[in-house]
Structure formats: C-alpha cells, structure tokens
Amino acid sequence: MATDTIKIAYIGGGSQGWARRLMYDLALEPRLSGTIALYDINHDAAKTNQRIGTLISNHPDATGKWTYEAIPTIEEALKDADFVIISILPGTFADMAKDVHFPEKYGIYQSVGDTVGPGGIRRAVRSIPLFMEIGEQIKLHCPDAWVINYTNPMSVCTRTLYKAFPQIKAIGCCHEVFETQHLLANMAEEMLGVTVENRKDIKVSVTGINHFTWINEATYQNIDLFPLYAKFAEKYAHTGFEKEQGKWEESVFHSSNRVKFDLFQKYRLIAAAGDRHLAEFMPPVYLKNPQTVHDWKFHLTTLDFRVKDQQRKISENEKVFTDDTRIVLEPSGEEGVEILLALLGIEDLVTNVNFPNKGQIQNLPKDAIVETNALIRKNSVQPVRTNDIPLNVANMVNRHILNQEAVIQAVLTEDKNLARNAFVNDPLIAAISYDNAVSLFEEMDVWQQN
Template sequence: MAKIVMIGAGSTVFARNLIGDILSFPELADSTIALVDIDAARLRTSEIVAHRVAEALGAHPVIEATTDRRQALPGADYVINMIQVGGYPAALVDFEIPKKYGLRQTIGDTLGIGGIMRALRTIPVLLEIGRDMEELCPDALFLNYVNPMAINTWAFTEATRIRAVGLCHSVQHTLEDLAGDLGVPVEEIDFLAAGINHMCFYLRLKRKGEDLYPALRRLAAEGRVREDDRVRYEMLRRTGYFVTESSEHFAEYVPYFIRGQNPELIERYNIPLDEYPRRCEAQIADWERLRRELEAGQGVLEVRRSVEYASLIIHSLETGQPR
C-alpha cells in the first residue's frame, strides 16, 4: 500500500483532481493519502473533499490531515509538492514592484523578475522539505508542481539527495487546444514533445500517419487563430514548431512581445498583462464557494480523471506498468 503525502493540500481543487486520479486506479485505491497544509481552514476543506472523492469512487484509502509535515512524511513513498509560498499577497508584490519600474508581466511565475522573486522565497522552503525527507523518507520520490518549475526543481535536485521530478500540464492542455483548432479528436493525435519543462515544442504532430503541421501552418498564415493564442501561432510562423506553453505565459518567456518601446505589440498579440492576480482572485472566490457548499453538505462533487502525470507515474512505479 503506497503512502502519498501532499504538501500544500489546501489547494483544494488541484488536490481533488490528484486524489481522484490516484484513487481511480484499483491498485492505489487503498493508499494512504496524507494531506499537509499550514492553513488549517483550507486543510479541513481538502480533507472533506478527499473523503467525498473516495466515496464517489468506491475507494477505501486511509486519509490523514496535519499542519505539520514532519508528522506526515515518515514512511512516505511519494511526496507531491503544490505549495505557494506567500500566497496571493506575495504574488501581488511580484507584480506591483516591477511595475513601478516599467517591467510588465502576465503570469510572473517562471521567468523574468517575477519568477526570480518567487524562486527566492520558495527555494528555502523546498530545501527544508528536502532535508525533512532525507531524514524521514529518504527513498521517497518528490513530485514538484511548484513554480518556477525549472528553477525550483534544479535547486532541489542540486541541494538534496532526494529523487525528484518537475511536473506541469502544459503539454497535455496544449494538445487539447490544438485538437480543437484542427477539429480532430485529441485522442487520435500522436505527438512527440521535447524541451525544458515550461517551454517544450512539439517535434511531431500526426493523426493516423498524417502530419498535422501543414494544417497548423495554414491557420497561422491565414490568421485563423484564437484571439487568446496569437503569440504561439506567431512563434509557429517564425520557428516552424508549436510551443506547449500558453500564449500568456510564453509572451514573457522571450523578449519579443512585452516591450516598453513597442506598446502596440500588447494589443496586436492580445497579451493579458497582470493576468495572474486576476486568476488568483477568481480562484479564491471559487474556493470560498466550494468551502461553503462542502461544509453545508451541498453540491455535487464531480470526479473525473485529469490530465496530470503524477498518478500515472505513481501507478507505473507501484505496478511496473510501462507508459
């Protein structure tokens, strides 16, 4: 029976998705799921969600919840990290201070000044987790979902002896976007993606042996692209390949689109400046609604498999099934 620790489990919706993915496998349905968060209120909501997910799936896991990760880590086989150090207030600082000096951002969690600021406050916490793991569960696999992805995972693997992998969902979600753009079922697309996590490119896109890139290039050449995806299609036109990171992310990964001396580019490529704080506000409102419904015993909790890789990795390691 696997023991899976989720640090930052107060990210209730994301935790719900991962728990649902894990418990949907019969071989993992009796796992121990240890939820950890420093916010007791959010942790309580996530614990309710975990029990509801297990009930919906007919699974019988052992569900634990604690605000002290050292209580949860002993005996862990897998540690899933999904914390946000400083939360929404710190994210606002990442935007507001650079803005005073003319540096504009969209998401600010991976590269540029926002990514650096986030890394500087996150890496020390990650290394504390790593040291606890070295002491309490040295053979566990660390699955990191925390941004800035490449910086954090690099720091963790350099500074600790713990096995680690950095995970994101941009490859999976972008494939769904492209399937919609091309009007083909996503499950019929055969792809090969490569690159640094948070900036991969599709080297191959095929459907039943047919190369899909000519059709994508026609969309780009004719300007028949979604309003919120102009950046990626411009990069396709320039490089010949489609990048997996969303247009709002990618716009700040390269120095071509958000330029103080060329403000017209913001409108031309429909770049949503200050997008991340708006998303945070929406997520906070959604969590409050979910909390009220759960604590009142209301609402239907929908459980369906997500596209996240974490459960697939855990299942393969537990069963030996190749993927």
C-alpha cells in the same frame, strides 16, 4: 509495495485547487488505495481537505478508497511515504502583488509572473530555501520515495530538490503540453476532416524547459502535422484560433494562440505552452503594454483576479459540505495518478516531465531541469532523447537555464551580486536601462526574501 497500502505525503495539502483534482482522480482509480498525509503550513486548510477527501473517498461511485489525514508536521507527513506530491504557494498575496505589479512602474508587464521575469525571479528567491528544506526532509524521512512537483517556478524548484538531495527521485509535472495537443487535435479536425477522440492520439516529441517548451515532431496516425501546422499558423496568424471563437476574452487562462503562431513562423518549432507563459520568456514583443497584450489576444493575470479565484475555490470547497451539493466524480485531465500507476509497475506511461538533463537534450547544459518525454515504468523514469534544439531557439532557452542556475547559486551562497546580475539579464528586464533594472531589483526587495 502493495497497491492497497500506499502512503502519499502531500506537501501543500491545504491546496484549494490541485488537491481536489488529485482526490477526484484517486477516487476514480480502483487499482490504488491507501493514506494521504496532508501537510500544510495552514493546518486548518489541511483539515478542511481531510474532510473533503473523506467525503470524496466515501462517495458511492468512488472505486479507489483513501484515508485522508491532516498532519501537523512535515516530518510526520513524510515518514515512510511511498510518494511525495508538492503543490505549494511560495509567499503571500502581498508578495505576489509586488512580483507582478511593481515592475509596471518601470514599464514592465507580466502575464503570469511565476516563472521568469522580475516576478518569477523574486518568487524563485522565496522558493529556493523552502525546497532545500523539503529536499532535506525527504532525504531524512522517505529517501526512496518518488517526488512529483507541481510548484512554479517548476525548473528552479525541481532543480533545488536535487541540490538538497542529489539522489532524490523527483520529476516536475505540467499540463501546458496537453493544451497544445488539444490545439493540434482541433487543427487536425479542421484540416484533415477527422475526429480526434483523445489528445493522446496526437503524438509529440517535446523539448526545452518548463513553460518555454517546444514540439519538434508531431503526428496523428503517422501523418506528419508540421506541414499542416505551417499552413494553420499562417491562416490564423492575425485572427488567432479557438475552437469557440472569442472565448479567449472570458478568462485569463484562455488565449487565441496568436503568440504560438508567431513563434512558429519565426522559429519553425511548435511552442507548447500557453501564450501568457511563452510571452514572458521573450523580450517585450508581446508584453509591451496592456494594449499590446490585448492585441495578441491573451491576458495579464492581475492580483485582483488571483484573490477572487482563491475566494471562488474556497467557496466551492465549502459547498461540498452542504446538503444540497452533490459531489460529481470527474477526471481532472491531469496525469498524476497515471504516473503513480506507472511507477508502481501497473502500466507503462510515456508523457512529458521535467527532469535533470542526462543527455536527452544534447545541446543544453547537463543536469539542468529540462522538459522532454519520458518512459515511466516500475520505479523508473527514463527520459527520451530528442534532436538538438535549433541554435536560434537553444540560445533563448540557454539564457533562461543559466539565469535560473545563477539565481539558485546566488541564494545558496548568499551572493546578492550574482542575483542582481541574473535579474538584469532577464529578457523582460534587459529592455530597460541597466540603472533602472538595478533600481527595480532593490525597490522590489528581491533579496530580502533570502
């Protein structure tokens, strides 16, 4: 395809966050141009992003020129698209309030509530029908398009796309590993006395599933970083580590990495996601109560924060239209545009992706959505095979893979009993009595979303 006539269908094109990041990155890339079809169930939000995208593309520093169009139907948005980007919010703030806060009645606390745990499962049940529909529409209107999914629960949503359209060319993308590379870069600077210019200079081998991702090899200029990390994790096990000490208290997205260090000391692999995600995959060691969370130096992400964060993003979008606001084109740090370049054959890329397991992790179930490195080149994503996950970690990862598969199967076959059994098997929920877990399932209306 010509790189100056690309069509990207953006499902969730009214996004206040991801859309702006993509727009900036596209504007900074001179080798690509074309049309972005913005589709969102909130058409007014898509129209707002059409205006913002046009302003960004017309910026004097923009070298990538794009036409942004708010499209009223998903069919029209997808028609003949070369790429599809999915970034949606499955549900309302009322849904999220029940996802995150209702389980607190039973003593279950969640730091995010969008991937596993009671909130993650309830969100999955809402998401699966949506992603079945999206996958089926892609099959009808742009079956050869490459699909990049950013929506959580990442593994469930991406797996559902393949359930809807087995021949789909879809990957899931997440930036959590990037942050761990930054941490390793900070470690190398402290312990080796070097300056790491770019987090990509930290070479890692990635394994596991999204938000419960692990690094089993890490090097900097051919120096094995694992022995250093063992010392680093021991040194900061109790105090935590940040480049700017104390910064973790400023934002729910920051932590002191104490959960990462504790997991390394227990399992001897480097956990490669934020502490607030990692904590939810475990029994409530780190999420026993709010004081425990504070002691481990990370945060519970409350509904109040989410509402205020959305209001902040809306306000930032509105400021784009004021005369005294200057758009500053800065790279987002995401790799979406680099992935487009690689799939178009412009430059190869090796990065972590969520993709069906075709043997890249031998001791995890076939076709499960796993996260590993992949070589991306023209019209091709080739997952990189990793070493088997150690048994003690594989046991934990497998539990979540099978639970997520059970939830998908339950929704697709309308099997409430299977959904309930998966729910009570989640490690956070299994910490309470079976009867209470069943009561929580019913009282949260997990199944009414189907």
